[in-house]
Amino acid sequence: MSTGTLSRPGTRAGLGPLWLAWRRRRTALLTGGVLILALAGYIAYQRTGMVGLIRDRNLAGCRLWYPECHGMRLSSDNGRPTPLGQAFGELNSYRTALLYTGRLLLVIPAVIGAFIGAPLVARELESGTAKLVWSQSTGRTRWLLATLAVPAAATLAATSLLAALFTWWWWPVRGMVFDEVSWVTTVPFEVAGPAPVALSLLSLVLGTAFGLLLRRTVPAMACTLALTVGAMYGLRRLRPHLVPPLTTTVNLGTYAETPDDAWRLGWGYLNRSGDRLDESTCNTLDSTRSRMRCFDRHQVVEQYADYHPMSHFWPMQWIQAGICLAVAAALAAFCLWWIRRRRA
Amino acid sequence: MSTAGLRLAGPVARPRTRGLVWLVWRQHRAALWAGLALVVAVAAYILWQRAQMVGYMRAHDIDGCADWQDFCHGKRTAPRRGTDPITDAYFHLRDAYRTPLLNTGRLLIALPALIGVFVGAPLFARELETGTHQLVWTQSVSRTRWLAAKLALPLAAVLTGTTVLAVLYTWWWRAARVQFSDIAWGTAVPFDATGPAAVALAPLSFFLGAAAGLLLRRTLPAMVATLGITVGVQYGLGALRPHLMTPRTIVSDATGAFARTPSELFYTSWRGFTEGFLTRSGEKVPSDRCSSAVGDDDWNRCLARLGATKRQYEELHPASHFWPMQWIQAGICLAAAAALAALCVWWIGHRPAAKEAT
Numbered sequence: 175m176s177t178g179t180l181s182r183p184g185t186r187a188g189l190g191p192l193w194l195a196w197r198r199r200r201t202a203l204l205t206g207g208v209l210i211l212a213l214a215g216y217i218a219y220q221r222t223g224m225v226g227l228i229r230d231r232n233l234a235g236c237r238l239w240y241p242e243c244h245g246m247r248l249s250s251d252n253g254r255p256t257p258l259g260q261a262f263g264e265l266n267s268y269r270t271a272l273l274y275t276g277r278l279l280l281v282i283p284a285v286i287g288a289f290i291g292a293p294l295v296a297r298e299l300e301s302g303t304a305k306l307v308w309s310q311s312t313g314r315t316r317w318l319l320a321t322l323a324v325p326a327a328a329t330l331a332a333t334s335l336l337a338a339l340f341t342w343w344w345w346p347v348r349g350m351v352f353d354e355v356s357w358v359t360t361v362p363f364e365v366a367g368p369a370p371v372a373l374s375l376l377s378l379v380l381g382t383a384f385g386l387l388l389r390r391t392v393p394a395m396a397c398t399l400a401l402t403v404g405a406m407y408g409l410r411r412l413r414p415h416l417v418p419p420l421t422t423t424v425n426l427g428t429y430a431e432t433p434d435d436a437w438r439l440g441w442g443y444l445n446r447s448g449d450r451l452d453e454s455t456c457n458t459l460d461s462t463r464s465r466m467r468c469f470d471r472h473q474v475v476e477q478y479a480d481y482h483p484m485s486h487f488w489p490m491q492w493i494q495a496g497i498c499l500a501v502a503a504a505l506a507a508f509c510l511w512w513i514r515r516r517r518a
Numbered sequence: 519m520s521t522a523g524l525r526l527a528g529p530v531a532r533p534r535t536r537g538l539v540w541l542v543w544r545q546h547r548a549a550l551w552a553g554l555a556l557v558v559a560v561a562a563y564i565l566w567q568r569a570q571m572v573g574y575m576r577a578h579d580i581d582g583c584a585d586w587q588d589f590c591h592g593k594r595t596a597p598r599r600g601t602d603p604i605t606d607a608y609f610h611l612r613d614a615y616r617t618p619l620l621n622t623g624r625l626l627i628a629l630p631a632l633i634g635v636f637v638g639a640p641l642f643a644r645e646l647e648t649g650t651h652q653l654v655w656t657q658s659v660s661r662t663r664w665l666a667a668k669l670a671l672p673l674a675a676v677l678t679g680t681t682v683l684a685v686l687y688t689w690w691w692r693a694a695r696v697q698f699s700d701i702a703w704g705t706a707v708p709f710d711a712t713g714p715a716a717v718a719l720a721p722l723s724f725f726l727g728a729a730a731g732l733l734l735r736r737t738l739p740a741m742v743a744t745l746g747i748t749v750g751v752q753y754g755l756g757a758l759r760p761h762l763m764t765p766r767t768i769v770s771d772a773t774g775a776f777a778r779t780p781s782e783l784f785y786t787s788w789r790g791f792t793e794g795f796l797t798r799s800g801e802k803v804p805s806d807r808c809s810s811a812v813g814d815d816d817w818n819r820c821l822a823r824l825g826a827t828k829r830q831y832e833e834l835h836p837a838s839h840f841w842p843m844q845w846i847q848a849g850i851c852l853a854a855a856a857a858l859a860a861l862c863v864w865w866i867g868h869r870p871a872a873k874e875a876t
Contacts, residue, residue, distance in 0.1 A: 246814070257811050257817045260811075263806075289738070289741070289742060297738070395636070
């Protein structure tokens with residue numbers, strides 16, 4: 175850090191702390207920028223190839239579990255691969271690329287929190303450079319806001335770009351329901367849309383808060399990493415409950431159909447008074463007749479299934495993003511309160 | 519850091535080492551306790567999950583049965599009509615234990631990167647950055663001895679922790695393996711989380727972090743570099759894995775059916791590499807050679823032009839390749855770790871004194 179720079183922004187007093195923040199984070203910002211551009215190029219390249227494959231091989235609207243599509247058969251009589259099967263095989267390589275890119279993007283919020291958020295204040299407090307800055311004419315609150323502003327803006331810009339690119343890539347195949355990639359699985363749900371952007375901001379502020387509290391870089395980084403992973407796990411558990419699910423009801427003995435691309439949460443039985451009975455009701459009885467007798471005894475009349483249709487994707491995304499942003503704002507307010515409260 | 523420990527260093531050699539050991543212990547206390555807590559927590563979780571899983575399998579009499587077998591302990595698993603308790607039990611097992619098994623594996627394959635970043639990288643970088651190394655170097659302990667002590671103690675702790683977790687996870691995995699035949703054993707989970715491969719990744723990333731700290735002399739850049747390189751190494755090892763051993767080729771009969779290949783081979787092998795057709799003379803024509811064909815006729819014409827018969831082949835790694843591949847990957851990692859350790863020792867011995875003041 176160069177302390178001489180502090181006298182320079184005297185001409186434009188308001189931009190001083192901001193300019194210092196930029197000077198200090200140049201390397202990180204430039205490295206991050208290059209990495210993001212590389213990733214953006216890769217996503218654009220992969221998406222072009224994938225959309226081209228779907229168009230050239232007439233795969234739009236086909237599903238792996240349809241035996242036939244646009245007059246092409248998935249497998250021939252003797253089990254030999256067919257052109258449609260071959261095309262699905264090729265599409266599967268894009269599924270792998272999508273999944274692995276998604277998993278890479280998945281770690282970005284935690285990396286931002288641990289490697290940018292936590293050292294932000296902790297390093298200054300640890301090495302004592304904060305005292306120098308505090309002795310200047312800018313107030314502590316202003317200093318904290320400026321320190322946080324540049325990384326927050328960079329985080330917002332970078333994660334928005336990556337999330338938008340990933341959403342753009344995944345959108346043409348959102349109905350395909352690949353193995354481990356349907357709209358509600360970790361990839362893409364946690365790396366597409368507004369959710370990853372909000373989580374990254376939360377992780378950044380979380381890192382800053384840990385830095386302020388612990389005042390040591392490496393422990394603050396470790397704690398931020400652990401807590402961000404914990405938050406991701408908690409959000410995953412919360413996901414079915416973000417939006418109330420839809421319910422479909424059918425007569426006993428028929429399968430409660432839900433749309434192909436729906437997220438099926440669970441199913442069970444309804445009795446005459448409309449109470450829900452678990453799916454394991456009467457499950458232990460072997461023969462069909464004893465099973466029917468058991469249903470009669472429980473007065474089971476219908477079967478139900480809870481599910482989220484794919485149209486719940488965006489509401490769920492925005493609600494999750496809202497939760498993350500609210501927590502991030504509360505943490506930021508806590509940081510401001512803390513730094514004002516602390517004696518010099 | 520407390521230098522008081524060095525006061526123990528007297529004219530005799532033994533207490534001096536103890537002082538060094540004590541110093542390293544003092545410096546890493548917090549990290550050691552945190553690591554111990556993590557290992558105990560994950561170990562307890564694995565033990566609990568495995569006990570539950572095995573208990574369920576025993577209670578429903580499906581232990582040792584594979585989900586692809588027609589019979590389990592003499593009972594038919596998939597009758598033509600309706601459901602049966604065995605298939606229901608398979609479904610429940612899958613619902614309840616597949617995600618914990620995979621997620622625990624994912625946590626374990628993240629451990630090397632965590633070790634490199636949080637244990638290896640700050641090891642020397644923090645001392646060089648804050649200048650505390652100079653104080654130690656003025657004491658009666660040689661630099662190489664200091665380096666060795668600083669490396670040896672955390673390494674021992676890291677090795678012990680990862681060995682415990684790898685052994686436990688391997689134990690859980692081997693109980694679950696037959697029920698989860700769709701999880702290819704060659705992918706990062708379970709391969710990098712089980713056996714000697716999981717253990718050998720830890721010293722590699724540890725020395726990567728230590729070397730990055732020595733060379734870069736700054737904590738945060740060393741940590742970032744270690745994270746990047748460790749992830750790159752694990753990705754590279756994954757790409758290299760199918761080539762660690764020559765795959766086995768299985769060939770169908772003249773009609774294209776693999777009637778003589780036991781189905782067990784298909785369900786226990788690591789598959790998804792090359793497959794295609796053989797020519798009359800036995801040469802391989804991979805099916806992706808005709809991937810640009812549109813429509814059945816075009817496809818058949820393309821295959822005919824390449825001289826393909828109906829006889830198919832597939833390359834795969836049978837289950838017996840698992841342990842040899844584990845040891846080969848572990849060997850590669852340990853050799854790289856040893857080279858990095860040698861680099862650290864050489865570097866500390868050859869750095870000119872003038873540079874130390876910077």
